[in-house]
Amino acid sequence: MSKKSLLDEMIAQTTLSKKKTDKQQKIAETAVKMFAEKGYANTSTSEIAKEAGVAEGTIFRHYGTKDNLLLAVILPFIKESLPSMAENVFKEVYSEDKSFEEFLRAFIKNRRSFISQNQELFKVIVKELLYSDELKEELLPFFSEIVLNRFLMMINHYKSRGEIVELPSEKILKLMFTVIVGYFVSDFVLTPKPSAYHPEEDIENVVRFIMNGIRKES
Amino acid sequence: MSKKSLLDEMIAQTTLSKKKTDKQQKIAETAVKMFAEKGYANTSTSEIAKEAGVAEGTIFRHYGTKDNLLLAVILPFIKESLPSMAENVFKEVYSEDKSFEEFLRAFIKNRRSFISQNQELFKVIVKELLYSDELKEELLPFFSEIVLNRFLMMINHYKSRGEIVELPSEKILKLMFTVIVGYFVSDFVLTPKPSAYHPEEDIENVVRFIMNGIRKES
Amino acid sequence: MSKKSLLDEMIAQTTLSKKKTDKQQKIAETAVKMFAEKGYANTSTSEIAKEAGVAEGTIFRHYGTKDNLLLAVILPFIKESLPSMAENVFKEVYSEDKSFEEFLRAFIKNRRSFISQNQELFKVIVKELLYSDELKEELLPFFSEIVLNRFLMMINHYKSRGEIVELPSEKILKLMFTVIVGYFVSDFVLTPKPSAYHPEEDIENVVRFIMNGIRKES
Amino acid sequence: MSKKSLLDEMIAQTTLSKKKTDKQQKIAETAVKMFAEKGYANTSTSEIAKEAGVAEGTIFRHYGTKDNLLLAVILPFIKESLPSMAENVFKEVYSEDKSFEEFLRAFIKNRRSFISQNQELFKVIVKELLYSDELKEELLPFFSEIVLNRFLMMINHYKSRGEIVELPSEKILKLMFTVIVGYFVSDFVLTPKPSAYHPEEDIENVVRFIMNGIRKES
DNA sequence: CATGAATGAGGTTTCATTCAT
DNA sequence: CATGAATGAAACCTCATTCAT
Structure with a gap:
């Protein structure tokens, strides 16, 4: 208590x-x-x-x-970031008539920018997620509920619009997030920071790669 | 000394x-x-x-x-695993007339099996790579030289056979490895081990996803 | 640093x-x-x-x-003791018209009293000087510069007044210090402390011994 | 036992x-x-x-x-060296009609040569004498009995021949040994060994210094 | 005689945490 | 609120010594 x-x-x-x-x-x-x-x-x-x-x-x-100090710097960041993340998702999807590819591009740019502004914290979270079961149990369900579920809904939405291939949505989601998270981790955690660095081209490649992977063949 | x-x-x-x-x-x-x-x-x-x-x-x-204890359990694993990894790659590629997709599937299966037999060690390496600069500096160049370079050659090989899209080979390589490594990390490091678990379907999805991402449109 | x-x-x-x-x-x-x-x-x-x-x-x-603890108790003692030691020497010599013998007696008394008040520390220094090269390299040059050089000048001074025999000053200095330091080591390091003990007679013998050894025969 | x-x-x-x-x-x-x-x-x-x-x-x-290893290398050296040391003393004194100065010179040369051939061991003994009470209690009485007592007799002998000043023999002995031992310690323990080094001159100075200190003025 | 793997007591050092000021 | 001296448990590591081979 x-x-x-x-x-x-x-x-x-x-x-x-x-x-x-x-x-x-x-x-x-x-x-x-x-x-x-x-x-x-x-x-x-x-x-x-x-x-x-x-x-x-x-x-x-x-x-x-x-321990508290760690959680006190991580948790507020999460509680703040994830819901707004979800908000962004909704805004992109429902308010406009974007294609999934446009949404994806916007999403990655948005999250990349956010993480870029909080690189250190992102590093900490990634690193400690591997170690702290407490953190894992606190964050992952929250993340799943707030973010993944909405994403699933979106995938279903675009499936119904015929833009995405008919694979199980969970598999699509997992592969997409593997690529996106892998890209972020590779850029921000593993590599010594390339201070002046223009990521537009890389983002474009990630988007194209994912879209190729999931686009519905017509 | x-x-x-x-x-x-x-x-x-x-x-x-x-x-x-x-x-x-x-x-x-x-x-x-x-x-x-x-x-x-x-x-x-x-x-x-x-x-x-x-x-x-x-x-x-x-x-x-x-420190020595850590390195003594990690390094032999690496020095043994990576060269044989590269050997496998070559055998698959040059000895037969496989398509890139067949090669990719065989490669992932081979590596997954290997890691599966050394799950704990794989966990340790992934975790400590994030922390120990010494390990990073020792392993990454070695990995790059032994594995990535051969992969690059292979990508170029299949490009010349017209099976792979004309993106810069480095970008293709990076995306491929992001997906593959991300898949392994997700399966073996992040999730509590699902002891009885048949990965064939997942592997198939990964292969299909990657192939879609890089296949040359005809 | x-x-x-x-x-x-x-x-x-x-x-x-x-x-x-x-x-x-x-x-x-x-x-x-x-x-x-x-x-x-x-x-x-x-x-x-x-x-x-x-x-x-x-x-x-x-x-x-x-290690630091050792140095922290030894070094301040030295840095404080040696300069004041040198000061005393100068006061004795230049302020008055003493003979070398009178100076020598005063010097030994002064130093003996000082060491007597810091017996333990003196023991530590003598003992560790034999073992620690670090200490040796830190102390001996300092000692040489602050103390021995001034002593050399003094010996030359008294030589020119005809009170001291015409041997090389370095040899005279070495023999003198061997006797004096040997006397201190013998009294404070080797022997179990004779708490109530009047050293006047011993000092007198040391002075006479040294003076006989170096006095200029007239 | x-x-x-x-x-x-x-x-x-x-x-x-x-x-x-x-x-x-x-x-x-x-x-x-x-x-x-x-x-x-x-x-x-x-x-x-x-x-x-x-x-x-x-x-x-x-x-x-x-501990035994230490004693096993030190003690035999002592038990062998000290009696023969004493023997030498006697041979010098009684077999011939040397002056005290001649005896002293021969003695120092003899002991210096002996120590020079066993420098390392001498270092060990000097160093550990400061630390080990066991060693101190074992060696010093033995040394005193075998060596100092005979020396005392000798001093008395030469006193009676009028070569030595009329100070208490113990004081003379102590000062003499301070100079001699100090000279050996300074040469073999403190200084980094000057491999090619001719000590004749130094020995001469030590002898002269001691003789001046104790010679009977005629 | 010789070996060297194994021991465990004890050494120096680190560090999260407490508390009187 | 803020301090920093003090704590002591626990960390990593050393080493004289034993003993089965």
Whole structure:
């Protein structure tokens, strides 16, 4: 109870942009940067404190435990990102009369831009997802419910419009996400950041590749 | 020099199936299993010792450091796996008159089977690749030289036979590997192992997806 | 850089008598005492912690490594002692019209008193000088520059006044210091401390012995 | 009992040049060399074993404990050296009609040559005398009885012949030995060995210095 | 005699966390 | 709110010693 309550408060603080002291803000930023660089397990709270210019005690005053600090920087990001992600999906699909290819292109661009602005955090999430079962159990169902389900609906929608091949939607979804997520991971996690880098061509290739893979042959 | 020599000896021991005491064998096995489960950083040598039924000192007598233990279980696997991987590729391609699709299917099946037999180790490698720059710098160039280059040649070969679309070979390669590796990671690292599981259908989908993505339209 | 910085801070703390917590002070005192008794290599940090009444972690919070702890207690002592030693020499020599014998007697008394007040530390330094090349390389040049050079000048000075025999000054210096240092080592390091002990007579013998050895025959 | 008996056997083996296998011989030589270089506490038995080209178990088969190994290389040296040292003294003194100065010169030369041939061992003894109370209690009384007492007799002898000043013989002895031992320690322990080095001049200075210090003014 | 794998006590060091100021 | 000294459990690692072969 008390364990959760502090965490919930953290999340509330972030999303509701409630009171958050400068120090607290600095700690979160520094933690994200360092977790991204060296991984959660290899970053000590004393390093974070030094780098953030605060006393070690201050971290614990605000976040209670190191685990909490990790979740407190990850979860708000997710809770904020995923629903808006879903919103975007809906806007693209229903408000206009785009083809699936146009939607896909817009979606990837949109998500790439978002991740690009939060590279470090994305790194942290990807890395720690592999390690923390807690994180996995917290994020994946949420992700599935908010994002994948809507995507499934969309695939069905475009299937019914005859734009997509008649494979099981789950398989299509999985392959699509493998390519998209694989592309993001490859670009943002594995490679040393190519600061000035124009991704339009790569995006175009990914779109073409996926579309070829799922387009309904006429 | 002295740092490397112990490690080299470890590798030699494995590949040459030289003398390796029961305890030493047990330590390596246990380490792989536990690293796969909880990650390298979250597994202590004392836990490994207890689980393996040896004294903690025995680990260090044989492997010197914990880092060495990690590398000693990973590197032999790689040095053994990658060349044979490349050999397989060549056998499939040059010995017969297969289409690219047939080659691709055989390749994925072959590699899937191999990884399936070494799931734990595969997990460890994927996880630690994200963290350890040392591992990254050791493995990726090796992988690139042994595997990717031959694949590139093959893509060019099939391009000249008119089976593959005229995109830059590097882009084709990257997308293909994103799908294949993504498929393996998704199956073996992310999901809790579905012990009885028939992958033929999935493989077929992956092959079809890739082939659609790169097949030359006639 | 980072290795040195903590050590430099230690030294600064001592010489500038800056902030130093009670525990930190206690650790240093205890370490000196135990290093003197049993030697650096035979004293464990856990013993020091227990004897000093602190947690073992506290030692490392303040001194970083055991090596640092040794240097942190030795070096400030040296940097403080040697310059003042040189100052004393100059005061004796130039401010008054003493004979060399009077100077020598005052010098030995002065240094003996100083070492007597820091017996343990003196023991530690003598013992570890034999073992630690690092210490040797740090201390001996400093000692040579600060102390021996001035002594050489003095010997030359008294030579020109005709009080000292015409041997090469370096030889005279070496013999003198052999006797003086040998006397101190013999008194403070080798023998179990004779707490109530009046050294005046011994000092007188040393002075007479040296003076006989170097006095210019008239 | 059993502790001593093995050690005594070691000593017997050495002095009586009893059976001693090649391995045993190699171990002792290697141990002396490494103890001299890095000190007893900083030299591990596994290092000695590797350097000597034997299995670690072999060391313990022959010497029982590491402590024993130290004593087994030191004590025979002492028991052999000291009595013969004393013998030399007597030969010089009684067989001929040398002056004290001539005796002193011969003595220092003789001992310097002996130590020079056993530099490493001398280093070990000097270093470990500072640390090991056991060694101190074993060696110093023996040394005092065998060497110092005869020297005292000699000083008295030469005093009665009017060659030496009328100070208490113990004081004279102490100062003399301070200079002589200090000279040896300075030459063999502190300084990095000057391989080609002619000590005649230094010896002459030491002799002159001591003689000036104790010669009876006529 | 010789080996070297195995041990386990103990060494140094790290680090999340607490708490008095 | 913020600090940073203090903690102690646990991490990695070393090493003298034993013993089956």
